[in-house]
Amino acid sequence: MDAIILQILNGLDKGGAYALIALGLTLTFGTLGVVNFAHGALFMLGAFCAVSFNKLISLEQVVLDATQKTAWGTALEIRTPYIEVWFGDIGTVLLDYSVPLSILFAIPVMLIFGVVMERGLIKHFYNRPHADQILVTFGLAIVLQEIIKHYFGANPIPQFAPDIVAGSANIGLWLGLGDSVVYPWWRLVYFAFSAIVIFGVFAFLQFTTFGMVVRAGMRDREMVSLLGINIERRFTIIFGLAAVVAGMAGAMYTPILPPDYHMGMDFLVLSFVVVVVGGMGSLGGAVAAGFLLGVLQSFASMNEIKSIIPGIDQIIIYLVAVVILLTLPRGLMGRKGVMED
Amino acid sequence: MFGNSSRADWIMLIAFSAFVLAAPILLKPFGAAYPDLLQKFAIYGIFAIGFNILFGLTGYLSFGHAAFLGVGSYASVWMFKLFTMNVIPAVLFSIVVAGLFAYIIGFVSLRRSGIYFSILTLAFAQMSYNLAYSVLTPITNGETGLQVRQLVPADRAADYVFILRDEDLRWVDQAFGVVEEGIPITNLFGMKMSGYPGFYFCAVLLILGFFIAMRIARSNFGMVLKAIKSNQNRLSYTGVNTRPYLLAAFVISGMYAGLAGALLAVTDPLAGAERMQWTASGEVVLMTILGGAGTLLGPVLGAGIIKYFENIFSSINDTVLENVFSFLPTTLQEISIAVTSMFVGEGWHLTLGLMFMIIVIFLPGGLMQGLNHLIGLFKRKISTKSVSADSSG
Secondary structure, eight states, rough: OOHHHHHHHHHHHHHHHHHHHHHHHHHHHHHHHOOOOHHHHHHHHHHHHHHHHHHHOOOEEEEEEEEOOOSSSEEEEEEEEHHHHHHTTTHHHHHHHHHHHHHHHHHHHHHHHHHHHHHHHHGGGSOOHHHHHHHHHHHHHHHHHHHHOOOOOOOSOOOOOGGGGGEHHHHHHHHOOTOOOOOEEHHHHHHHHHHHHHHHHHHHHHHHHHHHHHHHHHHHHHHHHHHTTHHHHHHHHHHHHHHHHHHHHHHHTTTTEEEEEEEHHHHHHHHHHHHHHTTOOOOHHHHHHHHHHHHHHHHHSHHHHHHHHHTTHHHHHHHHHHHHHHSSSTTTOTTSSOOOO | OOOOOOHHHHHHHHHHHHHHHTTTHHTTGTOOOOOHHHHOOOOOHHHHHHHHHHHHHOOOSSTTHHHHHHHHHHHHHHHHHHTBBBBHEEEEHHHHHHHHHHHHHHHHHTSSSSHHHHHHHHHHHHHHHHHHHTTTTHHHHTTTTTEEEOOOGGGGGGGGGGTTSBBBOOHHHTTTTTOOOOSOOETTTTOOHHHHHHHHHHHHHHHHHHHHHHHHHHSHHHHHHHHHHHHHHHHHHOOHHHHOOOOOOOOHHHHHHHHHHHHHHHHEEEEGGGGHHHHHHHHHEEEEHHHOOOOHHHHHHHHHHHHHHHHHHHOOHHHHHHHHHSSSSSSHHHHHHHHHHHGGGGGGGHHHHHHHHHHHHHTTHHHHHHHHHHHHHHHHHHHHHHHHHHHHH
16 A cells, blocks of 8 residues: 555656646647647756756855965865855855746746747748658757757756755655655655646636637637637747746756756657647646656556566556557547547 | 659669769768768668658658667677678568568557657657667667677587677587687678678668669559558548558568668677667658658668768867867857857767758758759750740741
């Protein structure tokens, strides 16, 4: 029982990341009809927003203290981040919270990037075949990850969660199961965060006029345009929103997985599988499949299961995708008429 | 491209063969005339030709073709390890294994089309890649890669199962009493397959592969494949069951990839899982579209160009750049070096990605389409000239 709960928990944070990326993929696909292979790169860019934000606020002031000497006889350098010099203790707190705060930095950056990308590149590919869309965004993904590699190097850059959530939560005690179920706090935070974002996106689409127009546009774009609504502009904003969701997902994921330049592609392949399993064009399906596959993956990496079927943890997601596609051609919740030609 | 008559085809084939066989001389001015690179041209040419049979003719975009390349390499190295260093059995075995593998993957993936097909093939390739790194290490030797090693000493031949990764058996070679010194080199009935002989072996297979691809493109089978690309629904309505045709195309292109993988192992008997990664699959897609998907010469041209630039760009380092920009004032020189160094050496992939985008955006038909446009313009000019000459005279 303990092991099962632990595995479900383990799957939730990864599932949260899959669900957030898949949600963005589905949004762009449902609105613009574009298959975006660069979406994983947006996730990676978000993660590097967190890295750059951290670098930015930990810029240090160097003071030479002549009274103290180092072992080499030179004056001791005292390094203090500017932010601590300016704000004192509040600055220390800000430094500690750099990862959650980096979201505030990631949102505008990703929004601008998403809108520019849509207007500058994707716009010209609405009427091209899907193969062309895949290829051009694939090229863009390579370009983005190489640029990141050029500036940040090839090694993963660890980021740290705030001290207050650095340890592990003793979930077993809450549920009355004893001490054996412990779980890192930050992963719980990530799960809660992804749940809030997903809920926010759904609420935005469901309860605002803007969202209603967008949903109508997903159903029948031509009809909405005929009603005199500039649906293209709204879709551009939705693309920016998808980029923001991917970016936030990436920024918050950094304490769990130190970001490196190719993390985007690793996640993209899985997220596409998630989208396909969930059903192309179904937002609910993408979220459900994201969590489902995340949990399945963590179950498959249990030693008990690995000893029965070796290597199952490596391939479970792909295996599930193959089985689902062959039995339910539209995925779990796919709509009729989406991507069937 | 040059019409559909078979005479034009023969001329093209002969010209192609002549070019390939004379490549060591013709490519000398470009600094590309050394065996290692020429072998790569030929091998990736074969890979791209095979990929083009699927993507160019049917329009099905497979994102997992590198898996077949990897499987072909492993199959070859196992033939080298177990039976003989002669390349013929290894090549044949690789083609068969890759074909079978493609049959299984194609059987499942081809149930869906469009983007679903792309993702299914990508999923299968990633699955193979992950398995090669983890569970299948007894067969693939994991991260180290599978290599040809020295023979098992006779006194320990009884417990070979446990050391097969590090020591080889080569039953056939041993039965014929072939004497080995150090790490053996692949051979074709005694002719060593490194350097120029290795290139000519690949070149002959490239020409053969080109010929077969040409025959396929001109055959009825090829016509059906092209019909699938232009309108699969209509073809189904006329009563043609398209799936067997697609599966055949998929298996054939998988066999080409297996052959390319085998040749990679022939020229350098080492197989690693990184050959199966999605970047490798993406590379062959790029080669094909760069040259022109659906054309015969395009994929080979694309493969050659990409391998050539990869070789040149990745060998440029900062000292070379300093020499190139030495005529500029210091500040300008530093700026130009900083900018260009992003695109060369380690940053070669950035250039590749940009090339990818530029080609897809501006020249979706690839270089061959561009060339044909030029030829078409030229011809039209000539014909309008002759028409005006006729009317005036």
